[in-house]
Amino acid sequence: MTVKAGIIGATGYAGAELVRILSGHPQVQLAAVSSVSFQGKPLSAVYPAYYGLCDMVCGTQEEVVQKSDAVFAALPHGLSQPLAKECHDAGKVFIDLGADFRLERLDEYEHWYGVKAVYPDLHAEAVYGLPEFFREQIRGKKLIANPGCYTTAVPLALVPALKAGLISNDGIIADCKSGVTGAGRKMTQDTHYPELNEGMHAYKVGGHRHTPEIEQTLRRVCGEEVTVTFTPHLLPVNRGILATCYAHLTPGTTLEQLQKVYEEFYKNEFFVRVLPQGMRADIHHVRYSNFCEIELHIDPRTQMLVAVSALDNMVKGAAGQAVQNMNLSLGLPEKTGLTMFPPAF
């Protein structure tokens, strides 16, 4: 089987990363790419790393939908809705790397994004594509909301403990650090090299849009409302999310117990590495790969869980997970095209 895949918004960072990953997928043929800003130009004019490898010319969204069996969209929020409708009506797989279909509560979507949900039925139909938690719902589904980067890293670090009742669902803190590609290709003074290099700061403290999405996943897992204090930071590295998560331990919980629960929870998950005690989760170790690694600690003096997860924001946090979802949707082995090693350096 060869899948014809298309990318809408191919010249953004998530789109470009999709091109790279799909190029190594043995059952995918890249059928078409689109870009509003670079229509008519070859992709390699925007990303010279791809020169000679992917010189496909950027066309329109319509061309992508028409030529593809599976459509990936990496667009600013709001813009995926009509596309999802179109793909739905045409019976195509639609994987949205944007935020339009992630939140089940439409009022939350409209509140955090300032956009109206125009197809409530489609929202109800969409499945949230975090395979480690929602695999069975994703299989065979045609409308998949691909999670964001923070919203993958934080739940992966917390869910096993939360589900096992080893931590309280109250007072959770997620202190996250992101590489710069998370801010996208668009130039800003903050990401101008001399002003970011050798710097680090927090941003959108107490107000980042990934907050309700993180809470939604935790809520689904533990069956109760969960409120999270979430602080993202910008790091002077290209790739990676490091999520340092804090939660109050249920009295009597031991590190051995925690470690066992996580290992058991993820024992069949190819893309999640629960590190043994003594190893450290590091964004360096997962770059350019679809892996997420998790390191567990207890602060014995304060009885807090400190769980640290690391993943590549562009792969497990975006394009890689989208391909994982496509595989599930189409009934392909889940790790097809995603087994590349993270480089050692």
Added chain:
Amino acid sequence: MTVKAGIIGATGYAGAELVRILSGHPQVQLAAVSSVSFQGKPLSAVYPAYYGLCDMVCGTQEEVVQKSDAVFAALPHGLSQPLAKECHDAGKVFIDLGADFRLERLDEYEHWYGVKAVYPDLHAEAVYGLPEFFREQIRGKKLIANPGCYTTAVPLALVPALKAGLISNDGIIADCKSGVTGAGRKMTQDTHYPELNEGMHAYKVGGHRHTPEIEQTLRRVCGEEVTVTFTPHLLPVNRGILATCYAHLTPGTTLEQLQKVYEEFYKNEFFVRVLPQGMRADIHHVRYSNFCEIELHIDPRTQMLVAVSALDNMVKGAAGQAVQNMNLSLGLPEKTGLTMFPPAF
């Protein structure tokens, strides 16, 4: 007045930074430097940046004590005790950049550092050199324990709120990120360029030695025991501590109130910049300077204070603060030699 200053352990990073800062101090003459590893070699053989500017040959500790009015020591823990005694007996100012005299509870010192406190009287006499909180005790004092980097950044971010009763002393979390110079000049595989570059990880989770020191400062301020969950991380930048601190707000506390309390608290502090709402604390903004900047937020959904402080771990977190303490000890204007701007890029 010209102060003859000497540095013991001058070839470590804190020592080298002292050389740089003291070179710009109008009332200091660098009298002698010592190094165990590089005895007999000029300082510029270790730090070629100083070639032609400080080619002073590294001598012995004894020579430094003998030739200096003010002795700075930047040594591994345990080794400052006999030196402090010697300086005390000789009536010299002794400023310890190590940890030997920081903890008032000797059992804590012995527990966390695995070293015996051999001169309990000296410990009792030592003053903790965080001028923004203990200025009056430092003035004229001859034995000063210079705080560590994290232990400066975290209390500066929390004390005004804690003292004003705006946050609870329970459940405080300090998630800190440090530049690599904090790990010192000694090579490790972790700080070998290709393995740190493009990486980030937590270390010593739940067990870093700065924990009791942070708690001690907070305890002194609020008059009650305080326990802190403290997680340090290593950043791929040379300099800086970014401390993201979380605490439960006293019900009813507003951001305006917090902002006012901090501005009032630090209004006469030259080295502390309480940023107005809309500005972000960034390690980039304080590099190579003695400034600490603080940014305040409330997460309205969880009623947490999020206070972010940024300083240069080698300056306000080490050598600069040591010079600030020297000035206080000797009755010089506190900011003498410390007014250099942080570079804009």
Added chain:
Amino acid sequence: MTVKAGIIGATGYAGAELVRILSGHPQVQLAAVSSVSFQGKPLSAVYPAYYGLCDMVCGTQEEVVQKSDAVFAALPHGLSQPLAKECHDAGKVFIDLGADFRLERLDEYEHWYGVKAVYPDLHAEAVYGLPEFFREQIRGKKLIANPGCYTTAVPLALVPALKAGLISNDGIIADCKSGVTGAGRKMTQDTHYPELNEGMHAYKVGGHRHTPEIEQTLRRVCGEEVTVTFTPHLLPVNRGILATCYAHLTPGTTLEQLQKVYEEFYKNEFFVRVLPQGMRADIHHVRYSNFCEIELHIDPRTQMLVAVSALDNMVKGAAGQAVQNMNLSLGLPEKTGLTMFPPAF
């Protein structure tokens, strides 16, 4: 066909990169790895990025030779000679990433490396593995000397012009810049993060061991002695060689002519991208891939060719080229396992 491949010196950087690349080769099974320093330990204990992916335990050289059809050796110079002999006698393919068999003139080898050539017959038999120039000699050969990084980048930039007589073989200058992985895994003060970060310097000016190897390739191509002024520099990036090469143009040579000669020369070379005018060779564009890109200029005022080539020192400059050579040796399609895209960021 499945090739059993083994790596001697697997815990050095070139060895570790071979592990990564071979893991993506569809016809290779990694049979054994060895390491003197880490014998008995899993590879992932040295490179945590490989945790769960390659936990193979490091054994002895003997085990590697015994279990493998194709043996890769990444060892300090001198140490490959007995191994090559052993593989030769056992009829195995031996690909040496070290320098022992690169120089055809044994006196040059002994002069530059201070090591005796103990098997002159083996030296005579070895083929120099730069496929773009010596492909036919490599096919089916069992003893292959894999070129160094600089020695791949500089000839790729110069050979087409030299062979076509468009530049003089006299007065060639190669000013090269290398990423830090070229200096290996061994810690040095120079590669300690805070001392390399934000720095750049030249090293081994006028005396780097790659000089005779560069000259040998150029000499073979143009049939005359060539002497090159070669200056390597260390860059604060993980990967990449940028080679800026200067040569006197034959009078009357135009840029159009040069561009055409290079495009023609490399038209069937998958791994060499001759960039059209207006694109720039950048180490950023070839990272983690086996590609080399070349940018051509003429300085009209001085009538010099300025040819800039960029490649990844660990891939086309080491492990990737070694796999390319293995493919040629074994009669596999040359690009098998080497088609991965360089990431766009």
Added chain:
Amino acid sequence: MTVKAGIIGATGYAGAELVRILSGHPQVQLAAVSSVSFQGKPLSAVYPAYYGLCDMVCGTQEEVVQKSDAVFAALPHGLSQPLAKECHDAGKVFIDLGADFRLERLDEYEHWYGVKAVYPDLHAEAVYGLPEFFREQIRGKKLIANPGCYTTAVPLALVPALKAGLISNDGIIADCKSGVTGAGRKMTQDTHYPELNEGMHAYKVGGHRHTPEIEQTLRRVCGEEVTVTFTPHLLPVNRGILATCYAHLTPGTTLEQLQKVYEEFYKNEFFVRVLPQGMRADIHHVRYSNFCEIELHIDPRTQMLVAVSALDNMVKGAAGQAVQNMNLSLGLPEKTGLTMFPPAF
């Protein structure tokens, strides 16, 4: 004496660096700053590192001229000419960090910059502010053309040898590497963090505007026309120029001789460090300082001089040198305000 200094174009990088350096000058009072883009805003709104230290509001050029004794201009080429005229007529010192008065041959200026020289008399009057070569002409002068960064680094590396006749004035090559601040504050895709980080490339090969300026300085020194092949590269570091310069040695020249000639030439130059054999010129060693260091080599096989110089492009290559020139112009000790150590890390 207190000099009232003003900066036109204060929000560009060179302007901002002037603010930092002048803040440490004991005889300067910053009187006014201007900016077209940020008029009416405090400087610290653009450079938050200066918050609380320099919150001066950006005014107009007219205000700066009016309030200042010494006017620094850091403007795009062409725009300094009317300002220079105005300052000239008002009897003020005018130091131009732009290119308008650097080239003595007006046709070269007009050719390379595409701008007309509107005040030929002023051009004739302007002095080229490279104090190590033209100190006596600069003293007391009121119109000073401050050199560019490359044009300081390359002549400092070559002039002693050229003047002493130890190298040929023919066939000189300058391969230069610059930190990103050289490209200014203006955002470009090339200097967007993820696209520059881990990259390096050459730019404006064979056509950079600093070429005629380098040649002019060399020509003045040796009294003959000199043509230079000059290739600039962009480095992923904030600051620094590393200039690797190649020249044909006069037969018989030895390294000892060269070393002696350079040491003698620069023996009274505070800001130039001729490194002894065995030390390496590194941009890391001169950051944030006005020093330039020079390392000398001979390639014995090709009889080429390889001279490497390193300086901070924003200090000795721009703002620091401008202050050095101001000191000379006003009769202050030349190093006033410029003695800060480069940090060791």
